[in-house]
Amino acid sequence: MANSLDTHLANIRESRVWQSIFRSGPGGSNLHRALAIQQNVFLHLSAVKIRKKSLAFRVTWYLGTLSLGGLLILVVTGIPLMLYYHPSVPQAYADMKDLQSVVSAGVFLRNLHRWSAHAMVLLVFAHMFKVFYRGAYRPPREFNWVIGVILLIVTLLLSYTGYLLPWDQLAFWAITVGSNLLSSVPVLGPKVRFLMLGGNTVNANALLRFYVLHCAILPLAAATLVAIHFWRIRKDGGIYAGKGNAGKGQSQ
Amino acid sequence: MSEPKDFVAGVNSDSRKAPVRIAFVTRRSSPQVKVRDDGDTVMAFPEALFRGAVAIEVLALVLVTLSLAWNAPLEELADPLLTPNPAKAPWYFLGLQELLHYFPPVVAGVLIPGIVVMALIAIPYFRINIEAEGLWTRNRAQRLRIVTVVAALFTLFLLFFQVYVALVPTLFVAGLMLYSAREATAPGRFRRWLASKPLSFWIMSWFLLSSAVLTLVGTFFRGPGWSFVMPWSGQI
Numbered sequence: 001m002a003n004s005l006d007t008h009l010a011n012i013r014e015s016r017v018w019q020s021i022f023r024s025g026p027g028g029s030n031l032h033r034a035l036a037i038q039q040n041v042f043l044h045l046s047a048v049k050i051r052k053k054s055l056a057f058r059v060t061w062y063l064g065t066l067s068l069g070g071l072l073i074l075v076v077t078g079i080p081l082m083l084y085y086h087p088s089v090p091q092a093y094a095d096m097k098d099l100q101s102v103v104s105a106g107v108f109l110r111n112l113h114r115w116s117a118h119a120m121v122l123l124v125f126a127h128m129f130k131v132f133y134r135g136a137y138r139p140p141r142e143f144n145w146v147i148g149v150i151l152l153i154v155t156l157l158l159s160y161t162g163y164l165l166p167w168d169q170l171a172f173w174a175i176t177v178g179s180n181l182l183s184s185v186p187v188l189g190p191k192v193r194f195l196m197l198g199g200n201t202v203n204a205n206a207l208l209r210f211y212v213l214h215c216a217i218l219p220l221a222a223a224t225l226v227a228i229h230f231w232r233i234r235k236d237g238g239i240y241a242g243k244g245n246a247g248k249g250q251s252q
Numbered sequence: 253m254s255e256p257k258d259f260v261a262g263v264n265s266d267s268r269k270a271p272v273r274i275a276f277v278t279r280r281s282s283p284q285v286k287v288r289d290d291g292d293t294v295m296a297f298p299e300a301l302f303r304g305a306v307a308i309e310v311l312a313l314v315l316v317t318l319s320l321a322w323n324a325p326l327e328e329l330a331d332p333l334l335t336p337n338p339a340k341a342p343w344y345f346l347g348l349q350e351l352l353h354y355f356p357p358v359v360a361g362v363l364i365p366g367i368v369v370m371a372l373i374a375i376p377y378f379r380i381n382i383e384a385e386g387l388w389t390r391n392r393a394q395r396l397r398i399v400t401v402v403a404a405l406f407t408l409f410l411l412f413f414q415v416y417v418a419l420v421p422t423l424f425v426a427g428l429m430l431y432s433a434r435e436a437t438a439p440g441r442f443r444r445w446l447a448s449k450p451l452s453f454w455i456m457s458w459f460l461l462s463s464a465v466l467t468l469v470g471t472f473f474r475g476p477g478w479s480f481v482m483p484w485s486g487q488i
């Protein structure tokens with residue numbers, strides 16, 4: 001059974017259709033393993049070879065990988081949530097109630113999105129401190145650290161804009177407290193706040209703006225920056241795994 | 253079979269001359285010297301990809317379990333006329349909201365987060381953060397004076413504004429710094445480890461500890477009117 005399954009899979013991998021999609025082709029040699037990375041638009045952000053040292057758990061605690069995992073779970077749960085959500089007052093709150101009582105597994109979907117969001121903020125913070133304490137921000141990785149700081153801010157903004165969407169008391173007052181802080185910025189503060197909320201108070205316009213930021217603008221920004229962040233790991237010589245391994249920027 | 257080549261190897265080509273070799277000698281200790289030592293490498297596919305996938309799967313399992321066990325909060329419909337007491341920002345901003353209790357909004361909400369973001373971005377561009385030399389290895393007496401004076405001034409500042417929540421982690425870190433500076437004939441492992449830490453380590457650790465304490469207090473110990481309550485009092 002297993003044998004025939006393997007044969008079938010091998011046949012599929014050798015078919016013209018498969019080979020037209022995956023440029024690396026079949027085979028188990030190191031060349032094919034290298035091509036599997038290098039010939040794939042997403043995977044080629046990573047280097048073909050990775051230092052064994054940098055894969056050890058104690059080096060990174062896999063916090064960067066886990067942050068990416070959080071982002072993936074949030075995208076996967078966020079898209080079905082969008083199908084059941086109207087960014088309008090008071091329908092948004094009614095949609096939350098529907099998720100609880102009408103939509104199949106709606107409660108679970110919302111729970112997973114919410115807890116994953118909190119987890120991702122924690123993981124991104126932890127990732128930053130871990131990178132700092134092992135000195136992985138040092139040249140030639142300075143700019144990747146800066147991209148990381150921007151990604152931290154984007155993560156916070158993603159979480160913050162999502163916080164308003166349920167349109168319950170918790171959401172409304174959290175955003176009111178937060179956006180009031182903006183007013184204290186001299187000169188520009190009130191203007192930025194007006195732009196962000198679409199008015200002087202948290203209202204239906206603010207909900208719509210936060211929805212667009214949360215579901216379109218910020219995820220696109222995050223995805224772009226994550227791609228650059230990963231690509232820079234390769235360009236800057238791989239994951240920093242300790243002294244004597246600093247590595248110059250690769251030309252790959 | 254092949255087309256005629258569009259170039260000709262010249263008789264007077266430079267390749268016949270002996271190549272000139274130039275060696276650049278740099279001091280090994282200068283920060284410009286990068287020793288390239290790849291060590292053992294493995295193929296990213298499947299080794300690294302597989303490990304990453306397992307890590308993400310473990311995260312997914314943990315989060316799914318959490319989601320099955322605890323429901324996300326959902327309160328009453330938003331009512332602009334009914335202000336809850338206390339009204340709290342999301343947890344990651346509660347450290348700032350805690351500071352807002354002591355300082356004017358322009359300081360707590362603008363100046364401090366602005367400085368933090370600027371400082372984070374600037375970290376890799378300062379030599380002091382790159383060298384990673386133990387704080388007390390050079391100019392020990394002078395540095396000890398500076399650290400003591402700065403810590404004392406900062407303590408007075410926090411006392412003046414009654415920011416005890418930030419004072420506790422500040423005193424803790426300052427205490428550890430002074431402890432690591434003391435000269436001992438046979439320092440223990442912990443003290444030697446502390447003594448090997450550069451200034452950037454101390455600043456970051458102080459920042460990490462202070463923000464953790466501020467966030468925890470803001471999240472679990474603040475009730476109506478931002479008064480200090482216990483987490484089990486049911487008032488947060």
